[in-house]
Amino acid sequence: MQSMYFTEEHQLFRQSLKDFLHKEVVPHIEKWEATGTIDKFIWEKFGEMGYFGLATPEENGGLGLDLFYTVILLEELQKINSGGFAAAIWAHVYLAMTHLNKNGNDGQKEKYLSPSINGEKIGCLGVTEPFGGSDVAGMRTTATKQGDSYIINGSKTFITNGVYADYIILAAKTDASKGNKGISIFIVDLKSEGVTANKLNKLGWRASDTAELAFDNVKVPASNLMGEEGKGFTFIMEAFALERLIMGVNAHARAEYALDYALQYMSERETFGKTINQYQALRHRLVDLYADMDMCRQYNYSVVYKMDKGEYVVKEATISKLKSTKMADEVAYDCLQFLGGYGYIEDYPMARLLRDSRLGPIGGGTSEILREIIAKIVIDKKEYKAPKE
Template sequence: MNAELRADVEALTDSVRRFALERIAPHVDAWDKAGMVPRELYREAAALGLLGLGYPEDYGGTPAPFALRNAMSVAMARYGASGGAMAALFSHNIGLPPILRHGSRELQKLVVPAVLRGDAIAALAITEPGGGSDVAAIRTRAHRQGDEYVIEGEKTFITSGVRADWITMAVRTGEAKGPSGISMILVPGKAKGLQRSALDKMGWLCSDTGHLRLEGVRVPARYLVGDEGAGFKMIMSNFNGERLAMSAMALGFAQACYDEALDWARQRQAFGSALVEKQAIRHKLVDMRMRIESTKAWLDAVTEMADAGKLESDPDCVAQVCVLKNHATQAMQFCADAAVQILGGMGFMRGTKCERIYREVKVMMIGGGAEEIMKDLAARQWQL
């Protein structure tokens, strides 16, 4: 990382830290109870340029390398300490890329500027009740009727699925089976025949996660993203960026757990001295720090590969992203568990960062590609 980029990373990190400490961390418990973050938060984040980081200037964004985007994710996770708030606020980072890469100029102008201003919410809908990780088994179908597509089917576990104004959806078109029959289409959140219901979850409580039912939903044919049958490649390409971002988030959450545990250990008195003076506690903190440092070094290395243009074209980079995601989320899991243990009874109480992160870690290990899928994909990329 050159000096100019390093300075940009430090400045962005400081800005995100202040935003997270002032506008997210104090309100997360209330948002969790409400089951959502306020719409105003999107506009506030947009005003700071956070929603548009990495997007074209033509649509109100700021082109930025992965080094900056990942630094934002790390800082937001570390100081905001809410996966739910991040999932809600940045769901457009998985919903918009297919439109930007493959959608018509008309679609891009219709959707992207409003989302980057914080005036609209974008989501991605891939998973189905009977499909899970098997993307090629998608059953939701879109039939072409004149100048429209008529969509029938179901989607589940959709981040921002209840409130999204625009949903980039994977559907099956034509008669082809398997991956070659999958297409991507844009569905308005207010489309007639679209029924949405919120799902109850273990964590990410302030991120609405929806179950979608589509019964005769009609959308203009021009809302097709790219060509029919090209959706599977779009989805696989989209996953690479999502997994890298999740690795950065996991690092930030691991750091949040470490920060809270260290602060508690320095202040908490037990048996005549601070907890941090106990060898057993110091060793836990060192074990946490060891995993954090290894994750940070690996994230930096893979980020450099991504900024060199290897994220989609280099099999080794794809494999690295997969196993990095596993390593980062395992580090997050270890640090959350250790922090709860160090805080003891207080770590079991709502209101502590580590309690929230302890509940949220599992979705990080599943979402964007479960550990088992990541290992198998890496093995194929490395030709094992």
């Protein structure tokens, strides 16, 4: 399987992870989907297995593994058919912890990164606001310096893990007069006085908690500023490439799961004396879907390879999310159709998968925004360069 990118060690890790997920996670999925609450014990089990530290350097308590271990984690999480559970895990590791890994100082890593690796603390990322999502420079949340502290006022929305997380990596304006150069990043304990969370009722991703958060004169120690004032926009833009590539990988993985399930169903379902995988119209449509999935998968692997080698893959990661999430929606829609009436029944996986998939072209930058980013690169010849250390 894809030996160009995956070694024998990767394959052993994949099998071990599959076994873990089916033993420790799958038996609880229906409960978590129904309640919208993931039991705390599973975070600690993930921590014990080292899954939260795959991409964290060894000197910071992680495993320091290449990005294809991350790909395996993402793919296998999609194949247990709970987009919400998968999102809770990867939002913690690859949204919150990415900033701690990259931009945290020693004290911040000791206080927040180490317990995050162990599953003792859960993190989330707060950029999007009720008045604007992808318009990061237009955010209204402010952080005002006051002695040895900052006072934060504002709100964030669509925050995965926002209700049950212990801390948030929060973007706020420390100097409103400077536009995007006035944005800074803070680590905010979500149990701080003045923080309130409102759990949002979503179409899909039912197992995860998604929140709108309000910050009313929340006092944050100055030591919780990440990097320097004004560096926040650069940190956010740099992290977007990884987030979008992750959503591209998620998309090809859930499309592969949907196709595998549909193929199995079609090989067993009989009408007019033959299984429905023998009808040419269905066979050819499934092949088209499989080809689209495989093209996205191979493209995504190539982008992961480039990112793992240190390349700044803004264009490629943006294309990955744009095309892969659109493809996954089409695959989910048609695979549900292959199941006929059973596709519409909640006891079968396609109804949930269709709902969960629909967030793909929205979260992490809508497809419309991504097209404009790509247009600036391809048509306007704009160059996105990695920030200087």
